[in-house]
Amino acid sequence: MKKQVVVYKKLSPELMARLQAQAEVTLIEDLSPAGMQRLRQALPRAQGLLGASLRLDAELLDLAPQLEAVASVSVGVDNYDIDYLSQRRILLSNTPDVLTETTADTGFALILATARRVVELATLVRAGQWNSNIGPRHFGSDVHGKTLGIIGMGRIGEALAQRGHFGFGMPLIYHSNSPKPAVEARFNARYCSLEQLLQEADFICLTLPLTAQTHGLIGAREFELMRPESIFINISRGKVVDEGAMIEALQQRKIRAAGLDVFEREPLDHDSPLLQLDNVVATPHIGSATHETREAMARCAVDNLLAALAGQRPANLVNPQLWPQAAG
């Protein structure tokens, strides 16, 4: 008998067909209140779940007593109660690797956009305010040759380092749980404390996951350590930063600018003070949002889910302690 799968993210026809060949699929088109109602109704028979952007906590999981596997279409797993999933012996998988380069591209887009004031000045042109050659009031700052500071040297951090080092000749400093000799050798990078990095880097880029340890890592004290020339880039998770402290630092020009793809609350409130600041470039969590990468992520999630439901180890198992016991 085919297993029951609930999908709460739209898949391409090709991937939907692959899933349907192996499982009975219920598609929840969106996570509106009506969609959530349909999801709750479908959970009691679900053996597999596939989707993203939904906080899957004990309350929802308790509606799914038959659940065997959850495949997240994301690399970040901060939306999942991993302890509870593991306690229930439910396999959780994610989609690393396939989004690394695209997310690093987004990071660099924000670096260039903030330093060269691309959005602000393009808006000026569009508004018909380009009336003479621009002068120092509208100059930006260089990217090449400036010090790139990366907080969290995982896959995406490395991809950002590659772009900075080989593409823009940027001296590289980084902070992570532990020094990474291979990264240091490849990019001539220097490991340093968080405090040192905040004081020295021209571009401070967050690429680390949201966990209990990183929640609120960058707050008022950390913004105080940055310099008025510093540009702050966040492509990780909004909750790693105290947004109120960041807004204050930007308003008081304690830092030059911020390029932000993630926020404490998403979608960002339309009346957020961030949107009043011309030294902020805000994008709607587009780190991995290209046609190619989102399809690759969805394919990876489908592969993970089908493997798990077939009693095989998913390639990207987040709770490996369940294996091989979970297969029974």
Ligand code: DGY
């Ligand atoms: C990820 O994959 O974690 C991206 O941030 C999209 O949520």
